[in-house]
Amino acid sequence: xxxxxxxxRRRLAQAVPxxxxxxxxxxxxxxxxxxxxxxxxxxxxxxGDPATAAALRAEYGLDQxxxxxxxxxxxxxxxxDLGFSYFYSERVATLVFDRLPITLVLMGTAMGVALAIGxxxxxxxxxxxxxxxxxxxxxxxxxxxxxxxxWIGLMLIVLFAVKLQWLPVGGVATMGSGLAGIAHGLDVAxxxxxxxxxxxxxxxxxxxxxMRAAMIEVFTQDFVRTARAKGLSERQxxxxxxxxxxxxxxxxxxxxxxxxxxxxxxxxxxMFSVPGVGRLAFDAVMQRDVNTLLGIVYVSALVVIAVNFLxxxxxxxxxxxxxxx
Amino acid sequence: xxxxxxxxxxxxxxxxxxRMAMAGLAIIAIVVAMALAAPLLFPLDPLDSxxxxxxxxxxxxxxxxxxxRLGRDLAAGVFHGAQVSLAIGALAALxxxxxxxxxxxxxxxxxxxxxEALMRVxxxxxxxxxxxxxxxxxxxxxxxxxxxxxxxALSTWTQSARxxxxxxxxxxxxxxxxxxxxxxxxxxxxxxxxxxxxxxxPVIALATLTMAIAILVESxxxxxxxxxxxxxxxxxxxxxxxxxxxxxxxxxxxxxxxIALTVLGxxxxxxxxxxxxxxxxxxxx
Numbered sequence: 001x002x003x004x005x006x007x008x009r010r011r012l013a014q015a016v017p018x019x020x021x022x023x024x025x026x027x028x029x030x031x032x033x034x035x036x037x038x039x040x041x042x043x044x045x046x047x048g049d050p051a052t053a054a055a056l057r058a059e060y061g062l063d064q065x066x067x068x069x070x071x072x073x074x075x076x077x078x079x080x081d082l083g084f085s086y087f088y089s090e091r092v093a094t095l096v097f098d099r100l101p102i103t104l105v106l107m108g109t110a111m112g113v114a115l116a117i118g119x120x121x122x123x124x125x126x127x128x129x130x131x132x133x134x135x136x137x138x139x140x141x142x143x144x145x146x147x148x149x150x151w152i153g154l155m156l157i158v159l160f161a162v163k164l165q166w167l168p169v170g171g172v173a174t175m176g177s178g179l180a181g182i183a184h185g186l187d188v189a190x191x192x193x194x195x196x197x198x199x200x201x202x203x204x205x206x207x208x209x210x211m212r213a214a215m216i217e218v219f220t221q222d223f224v225r226t227a228r229a230k231g232l233s234e235r236q237x238x239x240x241x242x243x244x245x246x247x248x249x250x251x252x253x254x255x256x257x258x259x260x261x262x263x264x265x266x267x268x269x270x271m272f273s274v275p276g277v278g279r280l281a282f283d284a285v286m287q288r289d290v291n292t293l294l295g296i297v298y299v300s301a302l303v304v305i306a307v308n309f310l311x312x313x314x315x316x317x318x319x320x321x322x323x324x325x
Numbered sequence: 326x327x328x329x330x331x332x333x334x335x336x337x338x339x340x341x342x343x344r345m346a347m348a349g350l351a352i353i354a355i356v357v358a359m360a361l362a363a364p365l366l367f368p369l370d371p372l373d374s375x376x377x378x379x380x381x382x383x384x385x386x387x388x389x390x391x392x393x394r395l396g397r398d399l400a401a402g403v404f405h406g407a408q409v410s411l412a413i414g415a416l417a418a419l420x421x422x423x424x425x426x427x428x429x430x431x432x433x434x435x436x437x438x439x440x441e442a443l444m445r446v447x448x449x450x451x452x453x454x455x456x457x458x459x460x461x462x463x464x465x466x467x468x469x470x471x472x473x474x475x476x477x478a479l480s481t482w483t484q485s486a487r488x489x490x491x492x493x494x495x496x497x498x499x500x501x502x503x504x505x506x507x508x509x510x511x512x513x514x515x516x517x518x519x520x521x522x523x524x525x526x527p528v529i530a531l532a533t534l535t536m537a538i539a540i541l542v543e544s545x546x547x548x549x550x551x552x553x554x555x556x557x558x559x560x561x562x563x564x565x566x567x568x569x570x571x572x573x574x575x576x577x578x579x580x581x582x583x584i585a586l587t588v589l590g591x592x593x594x595x596x597x598x599x600x601x602x603x604x605x606x607x608x609x610x
Contacts, residue, residue, distance in 0.1 A: 014448075017445050018445060018448050018449045018452055019449075019452075021445060021446055021449035022449045022452060022453055025449065025453075029461055029462070029465050032465050032466075033464075033465045142589065142592065142593065143585075143589065145592065146537070146585055146588040146589040146592055147581075147585045147588075148541055148544055148545065148548075148560075148563075148581060148584050148585065148588070149545075150544075150545055150548050150560075150563065151548075151563055151577070151581035151584065151585070154563065154566075154567065154570060154574075154577050154578075154581070155574075155577075155578065155581070157570055158570055158574040158578075162570060162571050162574070256451060259451060259452060259453065259454045259455065260454065260455070260456075261454075262454040262456075262457065263454035263455055263456025263457050263459075264456065266456055266457060266460065266549075267456070267545050267548070267549065270549065271567075281457055281460055282460070282549060284464070285460050285461075285463065285464045285549075285551065286550075288464055290461075290464060290465065293457075293460065293461045293464055294461065296457060297453055297454075297457055297458065297461055300453060300454050300457055301449075301452045301453050304452045304453075304454070305452060
């Protein structure tokens, strides 16, 4: 457990400056946006006199010099006081954290599916690099990467929801069905098939290529020759020995990809009406609700940092050399 | 210059032998030709309605790819949209790589605390989901061509910054850089006149791949209705076909094929370029 504590401390030391930069960026964006909180508030209440506006500005600290305002903003953000959304009449922190679980489920499932499919395809391709199967898999990966995910999502809707009518068009559960327990779970799963597939496709392409490259590299190492010399079959060599080593670079990329997947969930959630953080971000842009949007930026940064940390812990668990000293 | 010329010929020869890269180049050439031919073939504003609404593709010669809900010609949209996608993609990639070169060169050349500070900024940008950042920027700046370019560039510059930094870290140790210093050259001259040309080849390949990503990000923004409302774009066309999925799904399908082919072409060419410029990376990819 000591190693994990060391890792946690090291990660935190890196995360704090990163978070401060993100928050400072948020602060700059708020200053860039036309009007301030008080303007928004006054408009939402149908106008008001300048004296009230000045009093409110003093209350929010908007009459202070900007370094004081920045410090105030940082302090508030660190306490998860992310301001108030006048569009939703709700605290931003509540808005975001209420919608986070469904987004995390969507993201996690999509990444898991992509890792499994992409990893397997990459391993199959690497077994005989340059062969016909390799070329076919590479081409498939390239197509996964190049297709705009929102377009694929729409085409999946046309095929599976409109033409074949196998799957629902959107939402996360059948309205008013009164389902409970396992039936409810299955219903939700059915609703998530298309969003997960849409989000996963891009990552299938990415993981396939990374896995293939890593496998080809590992194949050249000495222990592979030893394994072959022991008389193991090619399949055993590839999947038991080489694939295991090639998995590590995949894991390193998970943190980076968590950020990409969160971005992708904006498109996917607004397309399939999934009530998650991505959908919230889209609605916030439409309403020019800058407070909510920046709250989402902050919370997503926290999620990415958390994923990175989990990857580190998993690494330390797999490889006992990491985190010592 | 003869040495450089020799190297360029070598790169071109490697590219010529790479069938994928050549196919990519052919696709790029077609899309560029479409963008250039758009005002000649379709002189009318592609946002005006020119025929009966919802004609299916291949139904009539007057509108080969059909029309949308408002009777706008889809072929005209695809051709004019090529202009917007290519221009935004190229400019955003250029801006992204420009920022990346500046930041990466400064970090890699000066090292120490400057490097540390700049890398923290890069990390912060990589921690924030780039598409959410792009949304926030468009929300603040308002939807227009220039805010799309800025949003896309700011969400894609980190990769080139990291790459350029790594190149400068290794090139900065070479003898020719020490010689430049000994001659008393200014830092700016060493960084950009002497190191940059040597660091450039992988950056050019990355710029191509960045352009492919930039086109994807821009089309996603436009799809959500955050592009320039006064210009036709592929993403916006797909978005406008969304409400018609049950009856006229081709309205969304047609521009999507255009995006997919363009991104595919640029990616294929970019990867070929990457391999040709750096033979060591050939077997990976």
